[in-house]
Amino acid sequence: MGWHLIRFSTILVYLFMFLPVAVVVLLSFNANQFGSFPITGFSFRWFIELAENEAIIRAFKTSLLLGFLTAIISTTLGVLASLALVRYKVPGSNFISTLLIAPILVPEVVLAVALLLFLNFLSVHKSFFMLLMGHVIFTLPFVVLVVQARLMGIRRDVEEAAMSLGATPIQTFFQITLPLLAPAVFAGMLFAFTISFDDITGTLFWKPGGVETVPTQIFAMLRNSISPEINALGSVMIFFTVGVPLLGAAIARRIANKQSQ
Amino acid sequence: MSIETREARQPWILLSPALTSILLLLIVPLMFIVVYSFWLRTATGADQVGFYLDNWAEVLTDEFYRDILLQTLWIALVTTGVCALMGYPAAYFIARSKGNKAIMLLLLMLPFWISYIIRTMSWINILGVSGAFNSVLISIGIIDEPLQLLYNQVTVILGLVHFLLPFMILNIYVSLEDIDINLEDAACSLGASRWQTFLEVTLPLSLPGLAAGGLLCFVLGAGTYITPVILGGPRDAMFANLVFEAIITQLDWPLGSVLSLVLIAVLGSIVLVYNRFLGMRQLMKGLA
Numbered sequence: 429m430g431w432h433l434i435r436f437s438t439i440l441v442y443l444f445m446f447l448p449v450a451v452v453v454l455l456s457f458n459a460n461q462f463g464s465f466p467i468t469g470f471s472f473r474w475f476i477e478l479a480e481n482e483a484i485i486r487a488f489k490t491s492l493l494l495g496f497l498t499a500i501i502s503t504t505l506g507v508l509a510s511l512a513l514v515r516y517k518v519p520g521s522n523f524i525s526t527l528l529i530a531p532i533l534v535p536e537v538v539l540a541v542a543l544l545l546f547l548n549f550l551s552v553h554k555s556f557f558m559l560l561m562g563h564v565i566f567t568l569p570f571v572v573l574v575v576q577a578r579l580m581g582i583r584r585d586v587e588e589a590a591m592s593l594g595a596t597p598i599q600t601f602f603q604i605t606l607p608l609l610a611p612a613v614f615a616g617m618l619f620a621f622t623i624s625f626d627d628i629t630g631t632l633f634w635k636p637g638g639v640e641t642v643p644t645q646i647f648a649m650l651r652n653s654i655s656p657e658i659n660a661l662g663s664v665m666i667f668f669t670v671g672v673p674l675l676g677a678a679i680a681r682r683i684a685n686k687q688s689q
Numbered sequence: 690m691s692i693e694t695r696e697a698r699q700p701w702i703l704l705s706p707a708l709t710s711i712l713l714l715l716i717v718p719l720m721f722i723v724v725y726s727f728w729l730r731t732a733t734g735a736d737q738v739g740f741y742l743d744n745w746a747e748v749l750t751d752e753f754y755r756d757i758l759l760q761t762l763w764i765a766l767v768t769t770g771v772c773a774l775m776g777y778p779a780a781y782f783i784a785r786s787k788g789n790k791a792i793m794l795l796l797l798m799l800p801f802w803i804s805y806i807i808r809t810m811s812w813i814n815i816l817g818v819s820g821a822f823n824s825v826l827i828s829i830g831i832i833d834e835p836l837q838l839l840y841n842q843v844t845v846i847l848g849l850v851h852f853l854l855p856f857m858i859l860n861i862y863v864s865l866e867d868i869d870i871n872l873e874d875a876a877c878s879l880g881a882s883r884w885q886t887f888l889e890v891t892l893p894l895s896l897p898g899l900a901a902g903g904l905l906c907f908v909l910g911a912g913t914y915i916t917p918v919i920l921g922g923p924r925d926a927m928f929a930n931l932v933f934e935a936i937i938t939q940l941d942w943p944l945g946s947v948l949s950l951v952l953i954a955v956l957g958s959i960v961l962v963y964n965r966f967l968g969m970r971q972l973m974k975g976l977a
Contacts, residue, residue, distance in 0.1 A: 430883065430884070433778075434778045434781060434782045435782055435786075437775075437778045437779065437782075438778060438779040438782040438783070441775055441776070441778075441779040441854070441858075442779075442796060444775075444851070444854075445800055445851065445854065445855070446796075446799075446800075447815075448808065448811035448812055448814065448815050448851070449800075449803055449807070449808060449811050451811060451814045451815060451821055452807060452810075452811045452814060455814055504706070505706045505707040505710060506707065508703040508704070508706060508707065509703060509704050509706075509707035509708070511703050512699075512700035512701070512703035512704045513700075513704075515700070516699065516700035516703075518700045518701075518704070524704065524708070527708065527711055527716075528707060528708075528711065530711060530715060530716075531711070531715055533957075533960065534715070534719070534953060535908070535911075535912030535929070535952055535953060535956055536912060536914075537912060537914055537929040537932050537933070537949065537952065538719075538912075538932075538949040538950075538952055538953045539715065541722060541932060541936055541945055541946065541949045542715070542718035542719045542721065542722045542949065543714055543715075543718050544936070545718065545721060545722055545725055545942055545945075545946065546717065546718035546721040546722070547718075549721065561714055562714075564710065564714075565710060565711070565714040565715055568707065568710065568711070572707070622802060625804075626804045626805055626806075628805065628806055628915055629914045629915060629929075632914075632933070632937070633933075633936065633937065642804075643804060643805075643806045646804075646806050646807070646810070647806060647915070647919075650806075650810055650813075650919060658810065659814070662804070662807040662810070662811070665803075665804045665807055666803055666804070666807065669802045669803060669804055670799060670802045670803060673802055
């Protein structure tokens with residue numbers, strides 16, 4: 429009896445998590461012009477209007493560029509740091525690990541204020557550059573955690589074999605370590621991209637006037653009221669942040685399979 | 690240069706870009722706002738450099754700030770409690786079921802990938818005046834006029850629970866998985882009922898996960914800015930909203946610095962107490 433109750437409550441928990449999101453997707457295909465119930469028919473019109481909305485297209489481009497640059501910088505920093513922590517005996521490595529994940533431990537609002545005020549003091553004003561710095565710093569801990577976990581799984585003796593066969597450390601890194609590292613690098617980049625693409629709190633502090641990312645654009649649109657366009661935008665966002673990583677994971681798995689063959 | 694010193698230097702070369710970034714973009718800025726909090730906002734717009742205690746005095750004595758801080762902690766506390774009550778059975782089910790765990794865990798991770806603002810605003814579609822809930826009630830004739838369900842403290846907590854529940858479930862799940870199943874079997878074979886076994890063996894052993902999940906929910910919940918803006922009414926502001934108000938709207942950066950420092954001090958001391966008694970390892974397990 430008890431087990432059935434637990435099963436039932438688990439199903440309710442999953443419904444609670446996914447039903448509201450499913451409703452967003454459902455309503456984005458609703459022909460009703462107010463973006464709400466009742467469902468009056470199936471339509472793509474909100475997606476078409478979305479594609480014609482210049483502000484949203486601009487926000488999308490900003491978000492993509494920001495996410496992409498954040499992913500590259502953050503993953504580069506994160507992979508190098510993880511290599512040092514996993515491969516070498518570094519004195520004070522516990523303290524260093526804590527430092528590297530510190531941006532998660534600080535509330536995002538506080539991190540946002542501190543960076544804004546400090547960079548402003550250095551005469552770096554609200555700009556795309558400040559946004560990028562901010563996104564790099566708060567995606568870095570997640571990259572470090574993911575990459576470190578993956579790195580632990582790579583065996584050291586393959587590299588040692590290459591070295592003992594006469595490869596230089598640099599050759600070994602590019603021909604042995606980096607290919608083995610590829611899934612970790614890829615996972616780190618995806619993670620950083622998704623977090624950056626989704627961020628809103630920090631972005632609201634750092635973005636210059638007139639520049640919007642997709643989440644801040646949605647936020648601004650919500651000020652008026654919920655519109656069918658927001659639901660459509662939500663559906664597109666869900667596709668990007670859920671569909672793309674799932675696709676990425678599938679590709680990563682294929683690469684890994686090829687390597688193990 | 691000998692090989693040894695080069696070997697010893699290599700990790701620091703690898704670490705230096707990341708550590709420099711953390712130092713310049715986080716640690717120094719945090720120290721900088723401590724200094725900034727003693728400056729003074731002037732009518733001309735340029736902040737007066739100096740050592741003024743005015744902002745600190747205002748924030749620490751004004752009841753307005755105290756009330757919103759208490760309200761923030763209260764909302765975070767209730768959110769954490771609800772997450773624990775909803776999350777525990779689900780985590781238990783996933784850990785002990787014979788079904789497809791991988792799928793259940795993947796589904797649990799999925800919300801992390803769905804935009805936070807989309808998940809928050811999705812509740813307007815459910816509870817809004819022309820949302821799903823009201824539409825159903827009106828169409829089956831229970832009510833004539835739509836109910837005003839949104840924009841209060843309850844919907845803020847609802848939004849936060851929706852956002853934080855996966856963190857709680859994952860953390861409890863991790864600690865439940867760590868329990869040696871033989872312990873439960875031993876308790877049962879020694880005559881304990883299933884309920885007794887749960888209360889005296891399983892639950893105590895899963896407390897570290899519950900605590901780690903609770904800490905995450907509380908700290909993330911108490912630091913939220915967006916949820917109260919989208920799902921709360923004018924009286925449901927949380928502490929992060931005050932920070933935003935001071936920094937972005939009023940441009941009173943010294944005051945904003947003080948408010949930020951108060952928030953990080955309160956939440957930081959909670960993390961420190963947790964760390965003192967339970968350590969950070971469980972938390973890292975849940976995050977990775």
